[in-house]
Each structure stands twice: as C-alpha cells, then as structure tokens.
Amino acid sequence: MAAIRHILCLNSGSSSIKFAVFALGPAGEEKLAEGAAERIGQSIGRLWLQRGQDPITDRQLVLSHHQNALEAVFAALTEARYATPDGVGHRIVSGGPRHQAHCLVDTQVLGDLRASLRFAPLHLPAEIAAIEAVQAVWPGIPQVACFDTAFHQSIPEVAARLPLPRNLWHEGVRKYGFHGLSYEYIVSRLPNHAAGKTIIAHLGNGASMAAVHNGQCRDTTMGLTPTGGLVMGTRSGDLDPGVLLYLMEEKGYNAAQLERLLNHLSGLLGISACSGDMQTLLGLRNDDAHAAQAIEMFAYSARKAIGGLMAVLGGLDRLVFTGGIGEHAAAIRWAICRPLRGLGLEIDPIANEGPEPCISVAHSPVEILVVPTNEDLMIARHCHRLLPTREQHR
Template sequence: MSMTATRHILCLNSGSSSIKFAIFALGAGGEEKLAEGAAERIGQRAGRVWLRQGETPAIDRQLALPRQQEALKAVFAALAELHCPPPEGVGHRLVSGGPHHQTHRLIDDGLLRDLRAALRFAPLHLPAEIAAIEAVQTAWPHIPQVACFDTAFHQTIPEIASRLPLPRNLWHEGVRKYGFHGLSYEYIVSQIPARADGKTIIAHLGNGASMAAVRNGQCRDTTMGLTPTGGLVMGTRSGDLDPGVLLYLMEEKGYDAGQLERLLNHLSGLLGISACSGDMQTLLNLRGDDPHARQAIDIFAYHARKAIGSLMAALGGLDRLIFTGGIGEHAAAIRWAICQPLRALGLEMDPVANEGPGPHLSVPHSPVDILVIPTNEDLMIARHSHRLLLAREPPR
C-alpha cells in the first residue's frame, strides 16, 4: 500500500459484555468515519448488534453472542452487509499495558504474553481486551493489530507525582501512578489551539471519571493511580479512599480480595451513595424527590472541585478548564455545581453559555477559560493505528 493510499481502520473498545466499534478511512484525503456501532449483552441470553452510518441507523438486531469471537464475527458481518470496505488494520483501546508497555505499538505474541501477565493492573478491563485481540487473530490472522494504551499520554508525569509513598522495591515492581483516559486526553490536546500552551486541566467525566493536569501539551499529573479505581468518585467506583478502610473491612467484616474488588468497583461511587443508581442522568432526574440522589450529586461535584484545586496547585495556576466525557459534555448542572463555588479561583462560568452548545462556557473576563469539547477516542485509535501501519511498510 502506498503512502498516499486510503487505509481503513477498525477501532475496537472491548468490555466484558460489549464491544464498541468504529471504522475510519484515513489517507491523504483526510479522515472519515464510515460507520460505528456496538455488539452488546455478550454472554447473555439475547445479544444485540447495532450499526449506524452518520446519524442513520442501518442495522439493529437481536442474536446470540455467547463470546467475544461470535460478537466480532457479527460486527464484521454487519460491516460487510453495508458494503464497508474490509479493514487493513484493527486498533484496540487497551486500558493498561502494565509496567512494561506504555506506548502505542503493533501487537505481536510477545506483547500478548506481557498483557496476560499484567492482568492485575487493570482486572476489570484487560481480560475482555485480550479476548478481543485473540478473537481477531483467530478469525482474521492476516490483519495486523495495534494496541493503543490509555496510559501512554501520562508518561510525562514526573516521578515526584507518579511515585507512591511506599517502600522502594514496590516501585521497581511497577506499583506506581499510571493514569488512564489517555486517548481522550490526547484528542482534547489535539483540539486546543497552539497545542494546549499554558496550564490546562482536562476533566473527563463519565461513568469512569478522571482529571489531568497538562502544561504545554504534556501531562504533569492525573487523578487516577495504579488502576482506574482511584481518584474521583465515579458511577460505581469509589475513587480514592483511606487505605485503612480496606484494612477495617478485612479485619472487622472478613472481606477477601474478591469482595473488596466487587465493593470498590461495582457497588460504590454514585451507586453506593444514592442506593439507587450509578447513572448521573438518572440521579439528576431524581434529585428533586430523593435526598440520597441529591447527596450523590453533591459529593461528586465536591470531590471534582477538590481535584481541580489540587491540580491547580500542581500546575502553579490555571489558564483553562476543559470538560469532556458523557457527564462533562452533557450535564450542564454538574458543570455549574463544580465551577460556581470556584469563582474565587478565577473560574467564572456564564450560566447561559453553560446551557448552550459550547465550546466556551466562561464569561469574557474570566481569568480561567472554561470550555466543553466532545472527546473522540476512536479517532485517536485510528490515527495511531494508521501511523504504526505506515511505519511497518518497507520503503519504496
């Protein structure tokens, strides 16, 4: 394939019960998303595959998807049915590569071995991501695959921020702050004029939530740590806790590792506080009548404000705050609850602009620019895959 030829990249974001996908055409003519969709309810009695082209729904059907392999076959069949060109490469979002892999790269047997050995660094995410890679390998062994790591963006964090206050041998074993949501942060940085010159906090707020402190386009600190469980309060994840809480639960309640994992990742956060839902939109709809829902929202905003103050200290000031992710992009009430109490720190939000389409949410004279920018992790996967596949071609 020539340097100027268009390459079609299938981007996969694999979870334990769903695979989100998008196919892009990239080349000298630019970047175009041809289709996107998902295979859902994998392993359940009735699975679902849907696909749309632009805003037009094209396929939406129920079928059995017992494993990742059947789900991927259904995805490929749906793309072929709509005459989408077969991909020349498959790019995967990988939440973590553990201590040994933190840069985007082509997938080979050695990388797969290392990923299997690194499961404890992202136990919620890596098993499904590895299964998707193996399923593609089995069904389409001739298609090269690319690993795009959410940890890659955070490699510029200095050791003073990434080293945990634990015995030094644990650092050498890979116990450190890694940071996540890196593909989202990469995209946001690419959208800021002058490559994010100055001091920026990016708030990726969704079911999983984190923030990153960025100076001149480089990450200097972030809220998530060794795993995506740490940092902010999230939909069902606790975020940061006093480690003594875990000791208490082990000693007084008899919790084992599996019970702690379920508690921290699946039963906590907004769900745990509200006792009804981990979904922010649901809680916003309930807040007028349900004090627990209202408290969950208040605690989410409170912890987000504290994180902004902490990252401002790490940066030595702030030029702009950018909201992204499902909550960050769509929940104006949450943006207001986060920013309004921070007026004394220079975050002056315009209430009318906050309810509008964006991107600028601050008043004209605000010392800190406040923006909302929709993220596009799939496009970042496509770009990195295209670049790495070009690099593997022999020179002509």
C-alpha cells in the same frame, strides 16, 4: 501517493464492544461507520451499526461471549459491504509496567498483556479477548494496541511514585493514569496544543482529571488502576487504605469481595443506593435525598481535584470538560464550577446551557470549555501511523 487505509477501531468492555471504521489518507480522515455489540453474556444482546445518523442494522441476538460478539460485528460490516480493514486498533486501558507506548501487537505484546491483568482487571480481559478474536477471524491483519496510559508518561517521578517501599516501584507499583486517548485528543483540539496551564476533566461513568502544562501531562487523578481518584459511577475513587484493612479484619472480606465492592457497588451507585447513572440521578434528585447527595459528592470530589491540580500547575489558564457527563450534564458543570469563583472560574449560566464550546463569562480569569472527545479517532490515527507499509507487511 500514499494509499487510503481503512481502520477498524475496537473499544472492548466487560459487556459491550464499541467499534468504528475510519478511512485515513492524504485527503484526510473520515468516519465511515460506528456501532456496538451490547449486553454480551446476557440472554439477549443487541448489535447496531450506523453510517452517520443513518441506521444500517439494529437487531437483537444472543452474544454469549466476546468471540461470538466480534464475529457478529465482522459479519455485520461484511454484510454492509465494508472492506476488510487494513488494520485494527484497540483501546488498551493499561499495558502495565512493560508497555506504555502505542505499538503493534505481536506474540510478546499479547503475552505481556496477559501478565498485566492486575493493573486493569475490569478492562484487560475483554481487550485481550478482542485481540484474540481478530487473530482468529483475520489472522493476517496487523493490530495496534493504543494504551490509555501512554499520555501520562510525562508525569514526573515526584507525582508518579507512591509513598511505599522502593522495591514496589521497581515492580511497577506506581501511578499510571488513564483516559489518555481522550486527553490526547483534547490536547490536539486546543489552541497551540494546550499551551499554558490546562486541567482536562474527563467525566463519565469512569471519571478522571489531568493537569497539562504546554501539552504535557504533569499529574492525573487516577493511579495504579482506574479505581482511584474521583467518585465515579460504580467505583469508589480514592479511599483511606485503612477502610480496606477494616473490611478485611472486621468483615472478613477477601480480595474478590473487595474488588466487587470497590469497582461495582460503590461511587454514585453506593451513595445513592439506586443508580450509578448520572442522568438517572439528576432526574431523581428533587425527590430522592440519596440521589441528591450522590450528585453533591461527585461535584465536591471534582472541585477538590481541580484545586489540587491547580496547585500542581501553579495556576490555571483553562478548564476543559469532556466525556459523557462533562459534555452533556450542564447541571454538573455548574455544581463543580460555581463554588470556584474565588479561584478564577467564572461560569456563565446561559452559555453553560448552550451549544458553544466556551461556557465562561468574558472576563473570567480561567477559560472554561466543553470539548467533545473522540477516542476512536485517536486510535485510528495511531493505527494508521504504526501500520507497516505493504512492502514491510509482505
């Protein structure tokens, strides 16, 4: 009988590391614990760990860098008597042109990730640091890279190719798409693995949508990097490239200044001039015109994307909301869907505020659903699938 495997899943950001521990085996899948190391690099950080809703540890400590933070995570798991994992799975936002399928990490893969930093400059440095930290603490444990770009490999070239000179395509300048682990999980939860025509809206601080036909991605809103597409918390989304030329020529912006502007100072934060957090903006919208405008532009951006992806699919059977905003912000779902009645999206105002997954009226031509995502579980599944057997590992 196949043995139960314990998998540690790591989702590393620039200032935080989210983690979860799963047990997978013949009897099924079980989440044993979850937690996070937060405020890495700040004067005081936070480490918390819980089993279900029961807190195990929650304390403040100095987390000066990712190596230090991961050592604290490993120590907390050991202190709570969790076994050393059989494998560690990492969410990797982009593997660039060389890696677009989930795989075991080896020296070559790690080197390729270091060479791909420009494809996800916000995310890859922290993700590489996490892999190196695990190698330092548990050098014999296999690690798996789970790529957010993998789900989007079914996008046809007509959608993936950018309207640029052809040599750039061969250098890897193309649409990759992101949030793939989330999309993959949602497809696994839908009837017949998303048979028919589906748009999945992963709306959070980072936001994107994917057009899915019979479980296969046909197009998505993000492009070469996670900066493009929808208006996001602090990212601009799509812009006329002439804006960048203007900023360079008239304002003297260099690459580092453009990167900071586009990824850290724009989106909801830039429009509202106060916050990139949707919950905060919803609380301010009645008294702050800029906060209200940021919300309006977010919903407008989402509606335009839905219309465009419906054209890609040639119609629509269902729209699925997921991600932090998609799952929890009923006001945003309403603002997105209500003006789309003419396209067959009939949202039910009462169901939209309730706990059930279906929020469309019974006669709506397009089914509208809210489905919580679970990227950690997808990482655990891929890690379990790709781990070598004990004989191979020896």
